[in-house]
Amino acid sequence: MYLGLETTLGVLLLASALIALRLKNLLAAAVTLSVFSFISALIYLVMGAVDVAFTEAVVGAGITGVLFIVVLFHTSRRSID
């Protein structure tokens, strides 16, 4: 029914996942992972799973992003690349 919307969101999901994998800046990668989580919540919403989408949006875009960023501030990059 929403094939065009689902295809667009799927392409965006793949793009955000690949960008998050490829980025060297870990802070930017954590933010891109939040974007990935939010787009997957939108996909759940399009597919009709409102409750799952709600959980994904709150936990994925809210809590895990914060936790990733806090962990990043507590670690240091030892290796030189």
Place this chain on the structure above:
Amino acid sequence: MTSSSRNPILITASRLLAPFIQLFALYVIFHGHFGPGGGFQGGAMLAASILMLRLSVGAERSELKFRKSWGTPVGALGALIFAGTGLLTLLLGGRFLEYHYLPFPDLSRADLHSAGILLIEVGVSLAVMAVLVAIYDDIMEGPGGN
């Protein structure tokens, strides 16, 4: 993270946004019986609002809303509300979480179910909020703290 990086725009925006996020979280918790949402989502949203304040205005001022030492007691209280509701119905002759055995007089069976689910969701949301904030606080303390 450090106190030198405080931005007035961030502080004002997050202090303005936090009460609305908490109000919506309360709506999600108490309306979860009828629509999407429920205890876990509302609790996670409450935790997200407190974590936003922790990140923006700093730990010492955001402790006015939720103290670091409250994490474990409030989480345990939430779990106690959840398990206590179930064990209360067990004591009163029903099975675990069989809501219509709850000791509220003058309530019909359907109302007792609604009241029981409301108790469960309040317990779950308290536990989820407190534990998520406690995880954040423990990570911020770093290794070596207790």
